[in-house]
Amino acid sequence: MSDGERLAMLDDLEQSGLGWFWASDAHGQLTYLSGAIAARLDVPLDELLGQPLTTIFAAADREGRGKSLALMLGAHKAFAGLAVRAARRSDGAVLRLAGQPVTTPDGRFAGFRGTGADITDEYHREEETERLARYDSLTGLSNRHRMAHQIEATLTAFKAARRNCAVMMIDLDRFKHVNDTLGHAAGDDLLKQVADRLSRAIDRECEIGRLGGDEFQVLLPDIDDRGVLGDMAMKIITMLRQPYSLDEGRCVIGASVGIAIAPHDGVTREEIVRAADLALYASKNGGRGQYRFFSGELENETIFRRRLEQDLGSALRDEQLFLRFEPIVEAVAGSVCALEAHVCWNHSDRGMIDEEEFAQIVEGSALLGDVGRWAIGAASLRAAMWPDSVRVAVNVPVPLFLADDFVELVAAAIEAAGIAPSRLELEISEAVFFGDSSVVDRTLAALFKLGVRLTLDEFGSGFSSLAYLRRAPFDSIKIDEKLVAEAERHDSRELGLVRAIVALAGALEMDTIANGIESADLLAALKGCGVRYLEGPIFSEPLDEATLEQELSQGSWKIEPGSERTRRARRRTVFRKIQVIHDDYAYEVTLRNLSKSGALIQGLADVPKGTQFVVDLGGGQLAVATVTRSNGDVQGLEFEQSLIEDGSGGLCTRNRVSPYALAAAGTPLAPLAPGKFIGMDQGGAVPKFGYAMQPA
Structure with a gap:
């Protein structure tokens, strides 16, 4: 060639x-x-x-x-x-x-x-193949495998550099209901919008992933300040619960957040993810729409709650459930016109589980509908023993309302009790309108024909729509408790919304109910807005049957609001043992109460004002405090740095003792122990203060 x-x-x-x-x-x-x-x-x-x-x-x-x-x-x-x-x-x-x-x-x-x-x-x-292997095809966020790799790599690198990082687990509340009722296309659209809001809510370096379903995860490097993390979690919760516009309609969901911090709560990926999972589980059980930091006690709490859920079937079979009743008062006359039934549980081991805790246990349970069936029957039988002027109100779980035999169940309960249908008031959540509209309309029409009273519950929670208010035969609207609480805190705008709801109800010939009222100022404001029926601790906590029988024995019952009445605190930090340290000596004292700015302790004698203590609140939480008042064996302390909200009604320190500092002193690097943190070696230390009483 x-x-x-x-x-x-x-x-x-x-x-x-x-x-x-x-x-x-x-x-x-x-x-x-x-x-x-x-x-x-x-x-x-x-x-x-x-x-x-x-x-x-x-x-x-x-x-x-x-x-x-x-x-x-x-x-x-x-x-x-x-x-x-x-x-x-x-x-x-x-x-x-x-x-x-x-x-x-x-x-x-x-x-x-x-x-x-x-x-x-x-x-x-x-x-594209590589991208699909690492990223979620629906939202574009990192997928489960990439998040696991990122967390693993970050923890390994940060362990050598002695840096902190946090992991958030986020679970959407009520997403399954949207997916089931509006369809998977709507669910997918909703998840895309959630991913977009999450990306906008976090304004710092992070890795956001969707683990599957409605569960998301966030990796946040170089942060251990629980004040900053709590604010971030609350911003996420607030943004995610704003209304969403979908092709199939408007909807509102919520979010719960669990937070764990490395190396305080875990050193390996398995430890830190498990800790964040436990915190998420606790936040959902705490009422949803909350965040929760991991603490060592959560594991026992989680195990116990799961056992309670498993015991619920036995509770129904063995008649361990009972009702307590909260008065609903007519605003002008002050007379009790209805009693709202709350389900409680007389547990064989735990004892009495009140209505708030029971509601958290049963929510999401497969037995929620069965509990609702029992409550309607039991409440109707109890109402038969009251004066005819007093109705009984029962909350209807969404799955029960959508059941094929719901109307027959209600009719049978009324007949068995022998009461007029109008004396049974069914509180129905706006969430039922996510169901098949023909089924919902047919059920509401049948209930109206039966003659029971219908109340639209949680109005203003975000689902609210004038369309179904026009077509549904409701007798009253119950204003969402969170909106009422906001009206008390912020006054003008929220009270304006309450006035608008009252005006709307009046135009539709419906009554209005507001609950959760604690203060005299809020009571006066709601009366001024024209709310007809009122409910809350300012009138009475839920009452047992014996007390109720005594109150109703006179025929008519009026309740004067009492300003000293407030809702029972769900979480009490009083009367638990803690340690306080002074001059290298650790004293065990009783913590009587705790606030953001200080605490009241009891147990030490002859402690002068101005004395400084390091207060060990457990789990590496140390707070420097000064004695500002001392009376006998009781001292009032003021913290050098204020405590912060822990997301579930409690308080915690912003920062904790670093496991890296402990490792530098010779202790193996490990998560912080849940209990008392400082076990002082007091061999040469001499106590300056004596015990006024021997700690138990």
């Missing part, structure tokens, strides 16, 4: 795109390039010749893990499989280069000769 024929064949090969060629001199400057390559790069050939290869091509590696062109050329060794693209166009064609070094007869390096191939389509297919 002649040289001319060989060159012609090479030209044909270059033009076909099957084989491209390039060459450089000893200085790395381009001396030859197939015209087809220049065309693929969309750069004129004469602008490329004579230029350094490193300014023409850039590595196409996605995350900078690949080989460097400059290093490959500088090594003067053969290379292959190097993916590059035009340095001036990051979105252009992707080429695979191979090169062989060229030497002169005397062995000096003279440059490279090589080949190239267009791998653009192959590269993008691999890129």
Whole structure:
């Protein structure tokens, strides 16, 4: 074959795109390039010749893990499989280069000769495959596998550098109901909007992932301040509970958040993720729409609550459930016109579980509908023993309302009790309107025909729609308790909403009910807005049957609001043992109460004002405090740094003792123990204060 024929064949090969060629001199400057390559790069050939290869091509590696062109050329060794693209166009064609070094007869390096191939389509297919393997296809967030890798890598690196990081677990409340009633397309759209809001809610470096379903995870490096994390969690909860617009309609969901911090709550990925999971579980059980930090006590709390859920079936079979009744008062006359039934549980081991805790246990349980069935029957039988002027109100779980035999159940309960249908008031959540509209309308019409009273519960919680208010035969609207609470805190705007709801109800010939009222000021404001029926601790806590029987024995019952009545605190920190440290000596005392700014302790004698203590609240929570008042064996303390909300009604310190500091002192790096943190070696320490009474 002649040289001319060989060159012609090479030209044909270059033009076909099957084989491209390039060459450089000893200085790395381009001396030859197939015209087809220049065309693929969309750069004129004469602008490329004579230029350094490193300014023409850039590595196409996605995350900078690949080989460097400059290093490959500088090594003067053969290379292959190097993916590059035009340095001036990051979105252009992707080429695979191979090169062989060229030497002169005397062995000096003279440059490279090589080949190239267009791998653009192959590269993008691999890129998409790799992206799908690491990212959630629906939301674009990191997926479970990538989040696990990121957490693992971060914890490993941060352990060596003694840095902190936090992990948040986020679970959507009521998402399943939206998905079941509006369809999976609506659910997918909702998840996309949630992902977008999450990305906007967190204004610092982080990694956000969707683990699947409605569960999300956030990795936050270099943070252990629980005040900052709590504010961030509350911002996420607030943003996620704002209304969503979907093609299928408007909806509102909520979110619960669990937070764990490394290395305080865990050192390995398994430990820290498990801690965040336990915190999330606790926040959901605490009433949802909350955040919760991990603490060592949560594991026992979680195990116990799961056992309670498992025991619920026995409670129904063995008649362990009972009712307590909360008065609903007519605003003008002050007389009790109805009693709302609350389900409680007389547990064989735990004892009495009140209505608040029971509601948290039963929510989401498969037995929620069965509990509702029992409550309607039991409440109707109890109402038969009251004066005819007093109704009984029962909350209807959504699954029970949507059951095929619900209307028959209500009719049977009324007949068995022998009461007028109008004396049974069913409180129905707005969430039922996410169900099949024909089923909902048919059920409401049948209940109306039956003659029971219907109350639209939690109005203003976010589901509210005038469309179903117009078509549904409700007798009254119950204003959402959270809206009432906001009206007490912020007054003007929220009270304006209450007035608007009252006006709307009046136009539709419906009554209004407000509950959760504790203060005299809020009571007066609600009366001023025209709310007809009122309920809350300012009138009475839920009453047992014996007390109720006594109150109703006179026929009519009026309740004067009492300003001293307040809702029972759900979480009490009083009367627990803690340690306080002074001059290297640890004293055990009784914590009587706790606030953000200070505490009241009991047990030490002769403690002067101005004494400084380090208060050990457990789990590495140390607070420096000064005695501001001392009376006998009781001291009032003021904290140097205020405590913060823990997201579930309690208080905690912003920061905790660092496990890294303990490790530096010779202790193995490990999560903080849940109990008392300082077990002082008091061999040479002398107590300055004596015990006024021996601690139990």
